[in-house]
Amino acid sequence: MKTNDKIRVAVFGYGNIGKAVEEAVSVTSDMTLAGIFHHDEMDRLEASRPDVVLLGVPSREAPATAERLLEKGFNTVDSFDIHTQIPAVYRRLDDAARAHNAVSILSAGWDPGSDSVVRALMEALVPQGLTYTDFGPGRSMGHTVAAKHIPGVRDALSMTIPLGTGIHRRMVYVEIEKGHTYDEVRDAILRDDYFAHDETHVIEVDSVKALNNVAHGVRLSRNGVSGTTHNQRIDFNMTINNPALTGQIMVATARAAMRLLERGQYGCYTMIQLAPVDMLEGGSEEWIKRLV
């Protein structure tokens, strides 16, 4: 593929995810990096005219940023991860994308994202039954931030440990500020709404930084009924580097965005609305031969 046929991808916002996107683009044959843009560089981004903008901004800023970019005619991919807000954000971005003949991919990560695809496939295969999503072991961003805000906490890390059937243990590692005691900090954490409903253990450590690890995992399991036949069992397990997988998925869905655009299928899409083959480099018929 010649350089000028390649999909020109811009990274907007450059933290862990932006860096992972940059790495994932670098190993494709069908994409090239149009540039990396900090979130105050909208003018420079507009001048670059990329085919698709991948958002590395903090999750809570992603919807407004995506909407703003769609209104300027850009196509977007984000990994917005606040599950409860996704239906409303979907509506908003779908309106903006359709109004500007653009495509927006919403919540392209692993959960929400590829786990959602697995849950959808499980529903199609086994329409009646229970699906459990068991996260971890891995760092919970939300719980880590909550623990860091507890008075007396200098630094914290909250690990999510799967106990099965969607029940999780929280292992909270804390550095304690001078003038505060372990007991006081532990009690405040256990009372916090983020931790009050789960089994939570608070452990004092000298250095939270020394525990840093972006490994994560998930198990999705479903047991139910296909047609009228019970005891159909499906399990999906991953152990992964968290930002690397998120960046990879954003790049794969950027490819799908371009294919939707070529077909004039404007609008907003979550991953359960994408054909898997559209995320892959190369032609459908080659993948039919290799995978089907």
Place this chain on the structure above:
Amino acid sequence: MKTNDKIRVAVFGYGNIGKAVEEAVSVTSDMTLAGIFHHDEMDRLEASRPDVVLLGVPSREAPATAERLLEKGFNTVDSFDIHTQIPAVYRRLDDAARAHNAVSILSAGWDPGSDSVVRALMEALVPQGLTYTDFGPGRSMGHTVAAKHIPGVRDALSMTIPLGTGIHRRMVYVEIEKGHTYDEVRDAILRDDYFAHDETHVIEVDSVKALNNVAHGVRLSRNGVSGTTHNQRIDFNMTINNPALTGQIMVATARAAMRLLERGQYGCYTMIQLAPVDMLEGGSEEWIKRLV
């Protein structure tokens, strides 16, 4: 949903799969059975004018039957499972479907089918690496038929046992005809091209029928690289009733066929070309809320 809004599904060819399709339709809220048709009842099928025809004919007959139905303007779903022939059949059915403003779903089973979707998702998440498909334990239709054709075999069952990394053991249970010996039958099976390349064990039994069991299973595993990060591990496991799952998948993809038709997206589709949400009963936004 009123009866007259329901998708009218016909079953064409009535064996194990046709029966499983009938059961899967019976537990939907958005479909109704237009009828069950034996493969010499084309006139009766035409008079019934179903929205979509689900093929329960033997796999080798599925492509020609689907093509004939598409040419009459029907939409079709088959579970054609001869992997090597799928690309050529895809071309043929795609031409026929487009020529008649119809939709054809090809190879809608679990392998090829939902396993293909999982393999595609694994490629999107982990573009560099190895995927292994380990089947079983479960009955292999092809190997069972091959064993039944060996002289001196009255009845046979060939079980596929997964040994990992795509390597399989064959456990062949045989009833031996009078006038033949176990040694003679065993040697003939071990020389047969179906068995010569795998570890094969031949076991004489009084009754093959007593061993009958439609349970099957599969494990798909991939370890590879997302972006530039190695050791990303994904596993997918199922233990299932084989015809029940196939019938269920055909019904789910029939729903997807109707949605493609509504959007004017005529042609042939394998499951890696379908958006997972299109296989599910009810609206996309409800599933976004529940699964994403």
